C-alpha cells in the first residue's frame with residue numbers, strides 16, 4: 496500500500512481571480528482557495544473596494560462560528576451591534592462574533608480587507624435597521640487590534656522571524672491562531688530545518704516581500720506578496736529564505752498544535 500502524498504495548495508496573486516459577485520457591488524472578491532483545500536472548514540478571501548463608499552450599506556449578520564478580518568490597505572468605517580462605529584485602517588485586525596449585526600458606513604477607494612470565516616459555507620441574514628442595538632450583549636465580544644497596538648516578538652529558536660499575535664486565540668476560545676510573521680534583522684537564507692505540524696488547518700498569505708519554502712517531494716517555491724498557500728496537516732516542509740521586508744499572515748486551527756522536527 497502506498498501512502499497518499501500530501502500536497503500543499505499554492506495560489507499566486509492573479510488579477511483575474513477577482514470577481515464581482517455576492518452581496519455587495521462595492522467589493523470585488525478573490526477566493527484564496529482555502530475553502531476547497533480545507534474541505535469547507537474555513538474560507539479566506541480578499542475583499543477589495545470597487546469605489547469609495549459614501550453611503551451606508553445594508554445591516555446584516557452571518558450565521559457562522561467565527562469571522563476575522565485583517566485590513567490590508569486603506570480605511571473604512573463599520574458599525575457593529577454592541578460596539579457602534581469603528582474606524583479601520585491598514586493593519587487593523589478585528590474579530591466578529593457569530594450573528595453580530597453589522598454594516599459598512601464608508602470606505603476609501605483603495606480599501607482592501609482579508610476575511611476569514613468558519614465554516615466556509617454560511618448564511619447571511621438581512622436585518623431591519625430598527626433592530627440595530629448598540630447596547631446589545633452578544634455571547635462573545637467584538638474585539639480589535641490596530642497596527643499600533645500590535646507588538647512583534649521573537650519566539651523560540653527562530654531569531655530571524657518575529658510574530659505579532661492578532662488576539663484571535665482568546666476571542667475564538669482557542670479555535671484559531673492568527674499572527675503576522677515578519678523578517679527580523681534583515682534578509683534570511685538558511686539551511687532549512689525540515690519539520691511538520693499536527694493540526695487541522697494551516698494557511699499563509701504573504702503580505703509583503705517574498706519567501707522561499709519547500710514541501711516534501713517538491714522543488715523550492717518562491718512565494719511573493721499576494722500568494723496564499725495551504726499546508727495540509729503533517730506535510731513536511733522547510734522555510735529556506737526570505738527578504739528583509741517579508742511579512743505574512745499565518746492562520747492555524749486549532750491555536751495549539753504540535754510541531755515535529757524530522
Ligand SMILES: [Fe+2]
Nearest residue numbers: 555556557597
Ligand atoms: Fe458581513
